[in-house]
Amino acid sequence: MSIPTGPVDLDTVRHTLETTVMVDQVEIRRPTGTAPLDADTGLVGPVPTVPVWSGNGAVLSAHGLAAVEHLVGGRWLDDTASWYGLVTPLAAPLPQRGDLVTVTAAASPTTGTIGRTWQALDPGEASTVAVARVTRLDEVILT
Template identity: 75%
Template sequence: MDLDAVRQHLESTVMVDTVRISRPTGTPILDVVTGLVGPAPAVLVWEGPGAVLSAHGLGTVERLVGGKWLDDTSSWYGLVTPLAAPLAQRGDRVEVAAAASATAGTVGRVWQVLDPAEASTVEVARVTRLDEITTP
């Protein structure tokens, strides 16, 4: 299998959204007027091509590529980024800044990184397990 061809195929057909990874750097700030806790201060870690896929979506990509290139995920979502992207860390926040498809349904949703980005000797993409952050 030509891993460089698989990598290029994934980058051109799957990683078509713009994703943003940010890392909290402090404690969330309490708004004394509203009594609501705001977001924690954060730094931008990565903004570039990627995809947020459900567990079903990850399996679909696997079939499109024509081979098994990742293990089953226990998480419902996975972030797929190019090898040029930095390794995400547990607790990082992930957002889709711009979706290539108008029907993607991912813009405006936020996920938290569950585990550090997966790494191995042979890679074609960065895969990071996510959990959606939902508001009460």
């Protein structure tokens, strides 16, 4: 890990993150009610959701989050117990606990994230000094 020796230029760090890390398309949806019951099959359907935001971002594993620290030249994220993190620009809204995050397009042709869905474990992190929005995620399997 590199340690900055002088003042950190937050605009440069933000720009680096937005242009090299947040290169995938992600969608955030918020659950809005209860799942309907199909009376014919007895199965519960999906919980209705409304779109909250769609745009550039990244879903990174804990290993990916650690690698980004080296890219920006310093530690900018605390350790996490969750395995995944959503990184979005500061212009994106703060996700809420329970919001669903789906990767809709990925810049890398070898990604395994397209179409996978995660749930926000906590509200998106906020800070008086920030370079990106970071939200802890846990993968969910939707039927």
